[in-house]
Amino acid sequence: MTVTHRSGAVVLVLGASLGAGVLAGFTPAAALAGPLAPLALLVAGIAALCCATASAAAPATTGHLHVRAQLGPWPARITAAARLTSAAGVGAAVAHAVAATAAPQHRLPLALALLACVTALGGRWPARATRLLTGFVVVALLLVVVVCLAVAPPANPVVLGAELGIEGVMGAASVLFLVFTGYERITEAGDPALAGPLRRFAAPAGVLLSLLLAAALWFALRHQLGDARLALSRAPLRDALLVADGGWLLPVLGLAALAAGVQVLVFVLAGARRALAGLVESGDLPKVRGRWTPHLAASGLALVAVLALTPTQALAVGACASLFHGCFTSAATRVMLQDDGGGAARAACLGLGLSVLLAMGAPADALAVVGAALALGTGLLGYAAHTGAKRAAARADSAPESRDDGVLRPR
Numbered sequence: 001m002t003v004t005h006r007s008g009a010v011v012l013v014l015g016a017s018l019g020a021g022v023l024a025g026f027t028p029a030a031a032l033a034g035p036l037a038p039l040a041l042l043v044a045g046i047a048a049l050c051c052a053t054a055s056a057a058a059p060a061t062t063g064h065l066h067v068r069a070q071l072g073p074w075p076a077r078i079t080a081a082a083r084l085t086s087a088a089g090v091g092a093a094v095a096h097a098v099a100a101t102a103a104p105q106h107r108l109p110l111a112l113a114l115l116a117c118v119t120a121l122g123g124r125w126p127a128r129a130t131r132l133l134t135g136f137v138v139v140a141l142l143l144v145v146v147v148c149l150a151v152a153p154p155a156n157p158v159v160l161g162a163e164l165g166i167e168g169v170m171g172a173a174s175v176l177f178l179v180f181t182g183y184e185r186i187t188e189a190g191d192p193a194l195a196g197p198l199r200r201f202a203a204p205a206g207v208l209l210s211l212l213l214a215a216a217l218w219f220a221l222r223h224q225l226g227d228a229r230l231a232l233s234r235a236p237l238r239d240a241l242l243v244a245d246g247g248w249l250l251p252v253l254g255l256a257a258l259a260a261g262v263q264v265l266v267f268v269l270a271g272a273r274r275a276l277a278g279l280v281e282s283g284d285l286p287k288v289r290g291r292w293t294p295h296l297a298a299s300g301l302a303l304v305a306v307l308a309l310t311p312t313q314a315l316a317v318g319a320c321a322s323l324f325h326g327c328f329t330s331a332a333t334r335v336m337l338q339d340d341g342g343g344a345a346r347a348a349c350l351g352l353g354l355s356v357l358l359a360m361g362a363p364a365d366a367l368a369v370v371g372a373a374l375a376l377g378t379g380l381l382g383y384a385a386h387t388g389a390k391r392a393a394a395r396a397d398s399a400p401e402s403r404d405d406g407v408l409r410p411r
Contacts, residue, residue: 006198006201006202006205008127008131009186009198009199009201009202009206010201010202010205010206010209011130011131011134011135012127012130012182012185012186012202012206013182013183013185013186013202013203013205013206013207013209013210014134014138014182014206014209014210015130015133015134015137015182015185015260015263015264015267016181016182016183016184016185016263016264016267017179017180017181017182017183017206017207017210017264018134018137018138018141018182018210018213018260018263018264019090019093019094019097019178019182019260019261019263019264019265020090020093020094020096020097020178020264020314020315020318021176021178021179021180021181021214021315021319022141022179022213022214022217022260023094023097023098023100023101023235023237023257023260024093024096024097024100024101024234024235024236024311024312024315025175025176025178025179025315026176026217026218026221026230026236027230027231027232027233027234027236027312028172028175028231028312028315028316028363029041029172029175029176029218030172030222030227030230030231031231031232032168032169032171032172032175032363033168033169033171033172033173034168034227034231035222035227036168036169036172037172037176037218037222037227038215038218038219039169040168040169040170040171040172040173040176041172041173041176041179041211041214041215041218042211043169043170043173043354043358044173044174044176044177044179044180044358045179045180045207045208045210045211045214046350046354047173047177047323047326047351047354047355047358048177048179048180048181048183048207048326049180049204049207049208049347050330050347050348050350050351050354051183051326051329051330051347051351051355052180052183052187052203052204052206052207053200053203053204053343053344053347053348053351054329054330054333054334054344054347054348054351055183055184055187055188055203055329055330055333056183056187056199056200056202056203056204056344057200057333057336057337057344057347057348058187058329058332058333058336060187060188060199061188061278062080062083062188062274062275062277062278063079063080063083063184063188063275063325063328063329063332064076064077064079064080064083064275064278064279064282065278065281065282066329066332066333067079067328067329067331067332068282069332070331070332070333070335070336071328071331071332071335073282073284073385074378074382075328075331075332076282076284076328077284077377077378077381077382077385078324078328078374078378079325079328079329080275080278080279080284080377080381081373081374081376081377081378081381082321082322082324082325082328082370082374083271083272083275083321083325084272084275084276084298084301084377085317085318085321085370085373085374085377086181086318086321086322086325087268087269087271087272087275087298087301087302087318088272088301088302088304088305088317088318089305089309089314089315089316089317089318089319089320089321090178090181090264090268090314090318090319090322091115091265091268091269091299091301091302091305091306091318092111092302092305092306092309092311092314092318093178093311093314093315093318094261094264094265094268095111095112095114095115095261095265095302095306096111096306096311096314097235097257097261097311097315098110098111098114098257098258098260098261099111099114100234100235100238100311101235101237101238101253101254101257102253102254102255102257102258103254104234104235104238108306111306112303112306114258114261114262114265115265115299115302115303115306117262118262118265118266118269118299119269119295119296119299121266122292122295125263125266130263133259133260133262133263134263136255136256136259137256137259137260137263138213140249140252140253140255140256141213141217141237141256142213142216143249143252144217144220144237144240144241144246144249144253145216145217145219145220147241147244147246147249148220148221148223148224148240148241148244148246149219149220149223150244151224151244151245151246153223153224153225153226153243154224154243167361170357170358170360170361171361171362171363173358173361174316174319174320174323174358174359174361174362174363175315175316175319175362175363176214176319177319177322177323177358178315178318178319178322179210179211179214180207180210180211181322182206182210182264182267183203183204183206183207184271185267185271186199186202186203187199187203188271188274200344217237220240221236221237221240224240224243224244225239225240225243234311237253237257238250238253241253265302268302269295269298269299269302272294272297272298272301273294273295273298276294276297276298277294279381283385283388283389284381284382284384284385284388285381285384285385285388286384286388305317309369313365313366313369316362316363316365316366317366317369317370317373319362319366320359320362320366320367320370321370321373321374323355323356323358323359323362324355324359324370324374326351326355327352327355327356327359330348330349330351330352330355331348331352333345333348334348334349334352
């Protein structure tokens with residue numbers, strides 16, 4: 001996918017951001033923060049903006065290789081484990097959210113079918129399709145906003161009875177961080193056309209546009225559903241349209257959800273494939289045969305998450321793992337720019353701090369799952385690297401010597 005203009009790069013970021021966060025992220029955010037969800041969205045947006053600015057200043061490579069070059073092998077392995085955990089959680093969350101929005105009566109079969117279709121694409125996705133589908137998705141979401149705000153909400157709304165505080169805001173912000181992670185589509189793509197000023201402009205610009213669209217959606221959904229109903233909804237956009245007598249727009253919303261889901265899943269699986277390729281390149285994983293092996297492995301991670309996690313759990317796990325990934329990549333960028341006092345270095349510092357705070361504020365069950373996945377993944381990668389190094393040394397020691405001009409030399 002080749003992009004040479006600012007608008008095209010911003011569309012790539014926006015298309016990769018319109019997934020589980022905007023389709024289903026407002027439900028757990030309303031449950032955790034209630035009317036303070038806009039504050040949580042703003043905090044998440046600031047954290048993502050800082051991480052995007054820092055990532056845009058880093059080399060156009062995977063987060064694992066960037067961290068390895070600046071911080072060493074073990075932080076890099078944690079970063080890779082976070083990327084793969086994030087891909088599994090986000091992939092499952094997107095599949096669940098799209099299915100719940102498009103056909104809630106067949107949620108699990110449609111989620112599995114969507115994952116299978118994206119796997120069959122093999123990562124091939126033209127830039128023109130991204131532009132067309134992203135435009136269609138944005139128009140559909142804006143129609144949802146207009147319909148919801150144009151109709152008066154029902155009388156006697158249900159009141160959210162939970163006590164709200166800073167912990168709820170931080171938890172909601174950790175989940176809503178998933179709205180903005182599309183900037184990684186260009187910061188880790190490794191495409192020379194997306195380097196330099198183009199990437200430094202498009203990554204934060206895409207985050208800001210995602211923030212504006214998400215804020216409009218939240219106000220429209222809360223206007224129709226209220227905090228309590230929004231906190232209980234499995235498909236908030238669909239439910240808000242039904243309450244606003246906008247059932248005529250449901251087919252359009254369903255198609256937009258499918259279009260958004262396909263795009264985001266292509267991006268998520270591509271990120272997991274790049275992470276696996278980087279692990280092979282650095283020697284943390286053995287070389288594998290077959291072009292489809294990394295792609296099927298990435299899809300397998302998402303499939304396990306679809307079957308093992310509920311939609312809300314998958315959303316929280318994907319967001320929490322993305323925050324841990326942002327922690328390490330921002331730290332690596334700050335080390336790389338240690339002699340530079342510019343805006344990118346300051347953004348890396350702030351992104352690192354906010355990512356740590358939001359990750360620690362994630363829901364307890366998601367934090368436990370991510371912690372276990374990071375420990376297991378890092379340990380397995382370390383063991384694989386150690387075993388591979390021992391085998392390489394053994395092969396070198398056992399290699400026969402060759403005679404050249406009467407001198408013995410190791411082969």
